[in-house]
Amino acid sequence: MKNICCFLVIPLLSELVSGQLKIATVPSLEAYSDGDIKLPCNASLNRNDIKLIWVTWSQATKKVYEYDGYNTKRIVELQGYNVNLTQIHKGDIALTISNNTLTSGVYTFTCEVTEGSSEGRGETALTVREPPPDLPVNAARNVNVTKLPYDLACNVSNLRWNNVETMTLTWKENGIELCFFNGSKSNSQSERCRCDKDNPSYCILRLNEKKSNGDYTCIVTEGKSTGQATMNVKFEVSGNMMMIIIIIIIVVGLGAVVVIFYIKFYCSKRERQSLPSNKDTENHKPEENVSLKNKNTEN
Structure with missing residues (x-):
């Protein structure tokens, strides 16, 4: 456009x-x-x-x-x-x-x-x-990622047109390109890598999984002007994730124990209900004795 x-x-x-x-x-x-x-x-x-x-x-x-x-x-x-x-x-x-x-x-x-x-x-x-050669891009120098997903962000000041359709965005991880955003192409706009349509000066990279520690660079262009900012990123989510996994295992294990206990209790109760009681056994014994006596007399 x-x-x-x-x-x-x-x-x-x-x-x-x-x-x-x-x-x-x-x-x-x-x-x-x-x-x-x-x-x-x-x-x-x-x-x-x-x-x-x-x-x-x-x-x-x-x-x-x-x-x-x-x-x-x-x-x-x-x-x-x-x-x-x-x-x-x-x-x-x-x-x-x-x-x-x-x-x-x-x-x-x-x-x-x-x-x-x-x-x-x-x-x-x-x-x-002539357009200014440098575009001011700002970002935090050090970032500790403690939970995921996490948005790395950079801010662009003094945009001339303030319109994402005139901008491009590139994110690099230790010098290797991670993603590219072209604001003039609507299909390139994603939640992972973009400059905000309503606030073009705000550009993000969404991290959904743990990556390598190191330098992450945000490169923004507007027309012929270019600017970039680099931040040192450290991931500290492994301990928290392990704790979450352990808690999930414990909860699932306790749930399984409760289910097994309930099944055994229910089966045992049903088994007891199916057996004859002592009173019924005693009531049948005299009748059996009389029947034996009658058989002996006939003989």
Whole structure:
């Protein structure tokens, strides 16, 4: 996604009237060379008919863009300069200058618009600067990881666009790349390695498992600016994990003992219930004696 690069705009619009057409432009603007630059130009059109409109943008005395609305034809269109034709009939004649079209310096741009017999013009003084080479990235020098998952974080200050779509993020472990995040590609945004969409200055690496102790480096780019920060990371999660495992084993073991005890108790109770009681045995003995006596008598 292209980004309009301008870090200082003087909000007062200059208005020059020639004939009956009023033109409003920004008198001065500053921008970096590595981003798209948009020069506003608004015309108070009388009939809003694009076929009556002729547009010319010039840098000093050189035409960089010219459009004939009647013939729907671009007369001049230098590479890197463009006007949105779908907005001309609304009076929006803004010129977009693609990134890296201009080097550092001061330029004077003129917007000229003709509508029928009415015409008008406006000027903008544009100051272009080279982007700062260094991007300030800050992070803790020493980090002790005592539990997982854990987020290693670095913070970026003085972002020019404050938009993840203009950023990349690389995390390295002892010089070896762990992950890469490209903010302009939505499928690269993950929970493990990313700069926060709502807070682009906050970038993380999520550690879900124990890794090697050593130096972890966060490298961030925005446009042509790059910055990095390195932190020394020590993992101290083994003892805690072992304790957790031991506790789990003890709990599972106690649970198994309780279950076995309950099963034995239940089976023993059922077995006792299935055996005849002593009273039933005594009640049957006299009957057995009588039966024997009868058999002896018959014999």
